[in-house]
Amino acid sequence: MTNEAAAPAEAPAPSVGSRIGGDFWARYGVLLALLVMAAVFVLLSDRFLTQDNLVNILRQSAVTAIAAVGATMVLIAGGIDISQGAVMAFAGLAAVIIIQQMGGPDVLAIAVALAFAALFGLANGVLAETIRIPAFIATLGTALVIRGVAFVYTEGRSVGLAGESGELLKWLGRGFIGPLPVPVVLMIVLYLVAAWVMARTTWGLHTYAVGSAERAARIAGVRVSRHRIEVYAVAGLLSGLAGVVLAGRLASAAPALATGAEFDILTAVVLGGTSIYGGRGNVLRTLLGAVFLATMTNGLILLNVPSFYQTITVGVVLLVALSLDRLRSRGTR
């Protein structure tokens, strides 16, 4: 037993409490699982551990991971956003359509796509916070409307970027900076910024506070509704960015793009140990969750596992992660 009389001034915080076990798994669980899984794949397939494949895994995870930053913030703030896939599709389509059919410059197209996405996020926030529709329902509603509009406008067809057009957009999705794909660089920069924002700014602090205890945060002088609306708007913006990157990679977009993406995103977030009950979570670990998912899919493909089995595997992983979250939350209640 340590000397508990002397309050450790600079020592790293000793984990106080019976949650010590829970903390360990929350902190390092995904990382360990990722390493174990990677080791298995290395043993079973000689194509797994190659530079190309590893870069590929990162590229595969980038789109989900970018959107998952927003999802992490929303969950920490005590909300949920299941309109992310629809917003991704809309933003991707908007960018491609502006470039291809309206002949707009790339920068403008991307800016307009992101603006739409942020606006959708804002609408989610207003519906959930000002009108007080439960967030799950509110974002389900916006998702249906957004995707519906995309289907109506395109009459269900996909739109492609022809020839030389959309250079910047394609670069975002397919380009390289040195050895690294642009989406991967974007993802890494985004995660560093987001981690800094969550840990080092009042905005991040308030995100945790409103998710931890809404009423207490309000009385403590935090503008709860307004802050959550901001968080939803940021999440919308990041969904839009993910959609733009995806459209760039495919050099096309369709109204059915990213269907169901929100579930991959939520799985990544929850795998990273962020609580769906709010107030708890960590952006950087979400990245681990996203990489875990991409690695799993990649490995299963290398092993020629049929894709239906992959769906089952993702589902099982999601349920395991949620069970752990539930058990941990119960421990402290």
Add this chain to the structure above:
Amino acid sequence: MTLAGNGPVLTGSGLDPLPVAAVLATPSPVVTPDGVPALAALDVHRSFGAVRALRGVSLSVARGEILGLVGANGAGKSTLIRILTGDLAPDAGEVRIAGEPVHLTSVRDAQALGIGVVRQELDLVPDLTVAENLFLGEEHRFPGSTWRLDRASMARAAAPLLDAVGLRLDPARRVSALSIGDRQLVAAARALRDAASVMLLDEPTSSLTPWETERLFTTLRGLATRGVAIIYISHRLDEIGALCDRVTVIRDGMHVGDFGAPAAELDAIVAAMTPGIGDRDAPAEPRDLRQRGEPVLEARGLRVGRHGPADLVLHRGEILGVFGLVGAGRSTIARALTGSLRPDAGEVVVRGEAVRLRSPWDGYREGVAYLAEDRKAESILPGLSIRINVGVRAPGDTARGGVLDMARLRALARRTIDRLAIKTPTDTALIEQLSGGNQQKVVVGRLLAERLDVLVLDEPTHGIDVKAKRELLDLLRDLAAEGKGILLISSELAELVAVADRIVVFRNGRVVAEFDTADATETSLVGAAAGRGHAA
């Protein structure tokens, strides 16, 4: 459904015969031969990580005995109660009931053995009604049916339980609509349901006024004469003196003394709890009332729901005490004054100007802040560290342009820990790892970290031990001397009389009396609160 409101109405004097017999219609399942303690803990140990909350505590309580359990914040009282009720397993040691070692693995085990408990952090379900809470886990069903609830039977059974604690309310009301004081009484009523042989109470009166407290005590004394063993935890020593037959003191998780005549030994008890407290025991000088400055916060005809209209004036440099019975609307008006509730009518005036506070955030901008009474639901930010709980608004220089200065934030948290003597190994510990009183100090520290003109404090000493309470009250006087206005809502008369310059008494959200503290007596205050001339 017949509701309590239609039934026999208590006159509220605390003297009418209590239907305790009805409460305890079921005979005690534990028959103790005399001499064997009804409940005992032997050499109980329990650690949380590196924190040793209990290091070998023993205590026992006999049938019909009321044992006071006292100790400073973080001494281990609540931890011991959790162990005695099967909520937490001891690392070592033994719990005995009627001399028999028992292995309690769940709260239900304890219930089945006739142990009733009122927890420090109330565990009522806010979205259920009073009656549903009273019979949670013990629902009445129609004969022969496994699932059809017999609500009429529960409502009938609820009446005597509520009567026994002096609560006159409709058992069909939702708990979330009740004041904290009423919730404490509901929790006590529910504990009575189970307390066939043992009753454990962890600060059951922290939001009750002397009136409600006396009523509860009468019931507890009645229980004791029927052979129930009672353990009573409180930081209000006058209560310990008035109620308990014997007192056990624990300090830092160890048993440090037993006192057989508590009423006469209160000083010794305090000394055992907190050695060295005598050093700074001098009563504070009365302050010169003429020192006070211009009005800084006023309520003009403030009305919220059925409460009001309230009129009051708080001056700079003044501590204005607010007294009233549970349900008198003190908290409601305090909320309306600070932006956490919107008034239906009337004005809030800050520094002479009428302001519209739409949220507590607006209040903070005007330099007016509120400390809520309900610590668990409205003050602490669970899952977050002490550091964040103190600095959530990034007060003062701890942030610039929205970017936190981590060193200053840490320094702020550590200053708060020192200043308020918060018992914790580190400022990164989660707030729910602190004892109740230490959590309270953290949320008080949150307000002290701000530069404010007005502090509206709703039971700020809720759950704080004797020594820390004195220090906090001294601190409030210092803050007033610096020119802040402090509105102090307290159900503890001694506290109001000790620090307030003036005391206003509330009833139905209205100020019904005002006293200069020098002229206030317990009788006059309680009389005004209850309504003179009223049958009560």
